[in-house]
Amino acid sequence: MSEPSLRDRLRALKVFGEDMPELVPDAAPHDPLDLLRTWLEEALAQGVAQPHAMTLATSDAAGAPSARTLLLKDLTPEGVWFASLSSSPKGRDLEANPRAAVVLYWREQGRQIRVTGAIEKGPRDVARADFLQRHPKARATAIAGHQSEPIGDDHDELQADAQARVDADDRFVPEEWVAWILRPQTVEFWQAARHREQTRLRYEKSGGDWQRDLLWP
Numbered sequence: 001m002s003e004p005s006l007r008d009r010l011r012a013l014k015v016f017g018e019d020m021p022e023l024v025p026d027a028a029p030h031d032p033l034d035l036l037r038t039w040l041e042e043a044l045a046q047g048v049a050q051p052h053a054m055t056l057a058t059s060d061a062a063g064a065p066s067a068r069t070l071l072l073k074d075l076t077p078e079g080v081w082f083a084s085l086s087s088s089p090k091g092r093d094l095e096a097n098p099r100a101a102v103v104l105y106w107r108e109q110g111r112q113i114r115v116t117g118a119i120e121k122g123p124r125d126v127a128r129a130d131f132l133q134r135h136p137k138a139r140a141t142a143i144a145g146h147q148s149e150p151i152g153d154d155h156d157e158l159q160a161d162a163q164a165r166v167d168a169d170d171r172f173v174p175e176e177w178v179a180w181i182l183r184p185q186t187v188e189f190w191q192a193a194r195h196r197e198q199t200r201l202r203y204e205k206s207g208g209d210w211q212r213d214l215l216w217p
């Protein structure tokens, strides 16, 4: 008997478990950031794996999209925070087109959150504090080369120089390290339920206030 095809094996995978939390639209708060915070707290409390790993989608000046995983650094009334190098491809995208989308997916709870909006650079002291919390090796790597560029023969030398710099000055933060805020324009909460049911609740900012809609799944 022949092996099932990759397509058949993918088709047979179970997507969600039986025990998922609920999304009750009538009980949802006025501000989507409050709901996002509640969901994040629930994900942390229930031991969701890496609930702070999120996909950030950007596009360059010509409209070419790209996406990558980043860590969610904070959630405040201003929005969703992440940090990276302004000299990286994503940093250049954000400079050329300061709008972005992020997606969080928590499989254990059957939850997806999508946020879109304008991007703004956060205060320097937030970026500094964020950088200094990184492991010294990660700090050295961030200053050794140019993120996402090919590694050359001088890799070991550059890494060693950067490490010496970090070890000599443990307060050193490169100018390029930036904490960005995604200020939400739309926020969508997607909740899977048993029997292939889903609830989608989208918030959209309109005239300074939040409008809410339930969406077809």
Ligand SMILES: Cc1cc2nc3c(=O)[nH]c(=O)nc-3n(C[C@H](O)[C@H](O)[C@H](O)COP(=O)(O)O)c2cc1C
Pocket: 053, 066, 067, 068, 069, 070, 071, 072, 083, 084, 085, 088, 089, 090, 091, 147, 148
């Ligand atoms: C779980 C996870 C978390 C990550 N967190 C960050 C992060 O917070 N900041 C960052 O610059 N890169 C992070 N990365 C690496 C990025 O995905 C990406 O490779 C890098 O930032 C270069 O992206 P760019 O070429 O689009 O600029 C993370 C990768 C993974 C898998």
